[in-house]
Structure formats: structure tokens, C-alpha cells
Amino acid sequence: MAKKNRSGCPIASGLEIVGDRWTLVVLRDMLTGKCKYADFIDSPEKITTNILASRLSQMEENGLILKREYQTNPTRYSYYLTQKGADLLPLVQSLTRWSNAHLAHTWTPPAYFMEMTPQQAAKAGANHQPDRGA
Amino acid sequence: MAKKNRSGCPIASGLEIVGDRWTLVVLRDMLTGKCKYADFIDSPEKITTNILASRLSQMEENGLILKREYQTNPTRYSYYLTQKGADLLPLVQSLTRWSNAHLAHTWTPPAYFMEMTPQQAAKAGANHQPDRGA
DNA sequence: AGAAGTCACTTGCATTTTGCAAGCGACTCA
DNA sequence: TGAGTCGCTTGCAAAATGCAAGTGACTTCT
Numbered sequence: 001m002a003k004k005n006r007s008g009c010p011i012a013s014g015l016e017i018v019g020d021r022w023t024l025v026v027l028r029d030m031l032t033g034k035c036k037y038a039d040f041i042d043s044p045e046k047i048t049t050n051i052l053a054s055r056l057s058q059m060e061e062n063g064l065i066l067k068r069e070y071q072t073n074p075t076r077y078s079y080y081l082t083q084k085g086a087d088l089l090p091l092v093q094s095l096t097r098w099s100n101a102h103l104a105h106t107w108t109p110p111a112y113f114m115e116m117t118p119q120q121a122a123k124a125g126a127n128h129q130p131d132r133g134a
Numbered sequence: 135m136a137k138k139n140r141s142g143c144p145i146a147s148g149l150e151i152v153g154d155r156w157t158l159v160v161l162r163d164m165l166t167g168k169c170k171y172a173d174f175i176d177s178p179e180k181i182t183t184n185i186l187a188s189r190l191s192q193m194e195e196n197g198l199i200l201k202r203e204y205q206t207n208p209t210r211y212s213y214y215l216t217q218k219g220a221d222l223l224p225l226v227q228s229l230t231r232w233s234n235a236h237l238a239h240t241w242t243p244p245a246y247f248m249e250m251t252p253q254q255a256a257k258a259g260a261n262h263q264p265d266r267g268a
Numbered sequence: 269a270g271a272a273g274t275c276a277c278t279t280g281c282a283t284t285t286t287g288c289a290a291g292c293g294a295c296t297c298a
Numbered sequence: 299t300g301a302g303t304c305g306c307t308t309g310c311a312a313a314a315t316g317c318a319a320g321t322g323a324c325t326t327c328t
Contacts, residue, residue, distance in 0.1 A: 006178070006179040006180070007177075007178040007179050008239050008240055008241045009159070009162070009178065009179070009240065009241065010229065010230040010232075010233030010234050010237065010240040010241065010242075010243070011158055011159055011162045011226060011229055011230060011233070012159050012179050013233050013237050013239075013240050014229045014230070014232060014233040014237065014240075015155050015158060015159065015229075016155070017237075018229070019153065019154060019155045019158070020153060020154070020155075020314090021149050021150070021153045021154075021315090022315095024145055024149060024153070025143070025145055025146050025149065028143070028145045036275095036276095037275075037276055037277080038274095038275070038276080041276090043141075044140070044141040044143065045140040045141050045143070045146050046140070048315085048316060048317070048318090049276075049277065049278085050277085050278075050279085050315085050316080050317090051314095051315070051316075052276095052277090053276080053277060053278075054314095054315095063236075073323075073324070074275080074276080074322075074323045074324060075276095075323095076275080076276075077276090084236050087232055087235065087236065088232060090228045090231070090232070091225065091228040091229055091232055092145060093228075094224045094225040094227075094228045095144065095145055095148045095149075095152070095225055096144040096145060096148070097224070098144075098148060098221055098222055098224070098225055099144030099145070099147050099148040100144050101221065102197075102218050102221065103144065103147050103148065103151075105142050105147075106142055106143065106144040106147050106148075107142045107143065107144065108144075109144070154285090155286090156286095170304095170305095171304075171305055171306080172303095172304070172305080175304095175305090182286085182287060182288065182289090183305075183306065183307085184286090184287080184288090184306085184307075184308085185285095185286070185287075186305095186306090187305080187306060187307075188285095188286095207294075207295070208293075208294045208295055208304080208305080209294095209305095210304080210305075211305090
């Protein structure tokens, strides 16, 4: 995904970061508490390993997530949302509401998800590892 | 854009319709009153003609917009939002808010845009008659 | 100890989507 | 008659995506 900055329009600029088929589904997983590579792989959409790896590094580059080493030998990382990433929650909730209203066969997420705030989501991410958030 | 229906997840399903770089910028244009081919072409992001044509037909297929003949010889169409399309307004507003908060150099849209409701947007689309003159 | 498995990726390659440029038919205007 | 506009379509190159297999550093089973 190239960073082309097509215009100063917030829609166009935002789409350069979240305007693809996968970024928001990985974000959804993180919003629901998933944080490890295998967690994302296990999701029903069956993201492939190469796409997942590239999305994770793009999301990190874009400041949406951070990775934290949780073991060495071999080094393993868990991924969690930054505030910037967690602030996409309202966007995800809007999309969910729209899909539930207009698309057949979409399941309704639990109420806690639709009522969550970005602050709670960021906190959940930050608390996931014992280390203090920056 | 394939219709793969990767899962019943409203996020994944919604992304099959709006999860690309162009659909929402065309939608933005329609939300701000544009309705003709040349209007979309003139936007600062410089969408190319083939992509625009393919997005318009996909959006029509997906029930987001309708086209209306506004002249014959040669036949010309104007495009306007259905309720389903207008209902994406909150999504677009969410994205705008996020970009304004987190992305440098994004301009803030006028207040009327951020305060508009999907009903108003749908009505504007339905009532809009394309300008014939300059 | 050796064989087999797991985990988190990377690599190679085919398919699909995007982007760019040119073309085209039906007009209008000078 | 001749150039110009409008709304596309077509052809082709470049980039993104999808699929399958491979890899290194372990762990677990036998």
C-alpha cells in the first residue's frame, strides 16, 4: 500500500491507511482481545500468513499498533493497539451498524463491543502485557 | 472486487463493499452534492476514468447508488445515493473525525457536513437535479 | 537421541486489481 | 468542415493479493 497522499481530504487520507480488505479485520481481532499471530490466523476469514505479516508491519508503521516481545528463544511478539489504533473503534462500530442494517447474514456482535469506548479498548491493549504503557 | 463473503462478520462483509481506496471518495463527492461523471473526475484525488466507471457500476450493483438519465442524444446519467448509500454517512464522518485527530495536513470539512444526517443526505440525493448550464 | 510437530514468519509464483494512456462514438460549437 | 467535450471502453504495465511451500528455532513424543 503506497503512501500517496492523494489530497488533504480526511476521507482520502484515511483510506490510505484503512482502505483495504484486511486492516480492519485485524483491528477487529485486536479490539476483541486477540494479540498473537496464531489468533489472527485462526479467524474465520482465513487471512494468509504473508498478508497478515505485511498488514501487521504496515499497521505498526502507521502507528496503529505496537509489538512487544513476550518471549525469547525464539523471539515472539504480541501485538496491541495504540491510542491511535483504538480510536478507530467508532469507525468499526459504524461499519458494523451499517452492515447489520443493510447486509443479509451478518451476525450482530455482543453489546459490550458496540458500547465500548476507544479509551477502554486502548487500555485493554495496554494492560494486556504487564509492562506500563508509554 | 470479488464477492467472496469471507464470513458473516459485519466488518469483513462491509469491507467487501467499501474496503478499497476509491468507493468512499466517490461517496463523499455524492454526499457533498456532486452527481455527474465530470464532477467525480474533477476531484483532487484524480480518479482515472476506468476506475470511476468500474466503481460506479459496482456501487450500483451493491445498491449504494442509482443512475438516472438526464438527457438523451447522447444518453447521459446522473448518479445519486440510495438510502443504503446515504446510510454510510456516519462511517464517513467517523473516518473524517479519526483522520482529523490523527493525520497531519488533513483539512476539516464544514460543520454542515459533520452534522448532516443520513436522511438529509438521501433526500438531497433524491431531490437533486443536475445543473445543465455552467 | 532422533523424528515429528509447532510457531511465526518468508519466498516464489500465479491471479487479480489498479493505474496510465490512448481511443471512440455522439454529440456541440466556431 | 474541423476542433473540442463528454462519458465512457480498451490495452497494457505495475502493483497487490492469494496460494502453497519452505525455513529456523525451538518443544514434544518415542
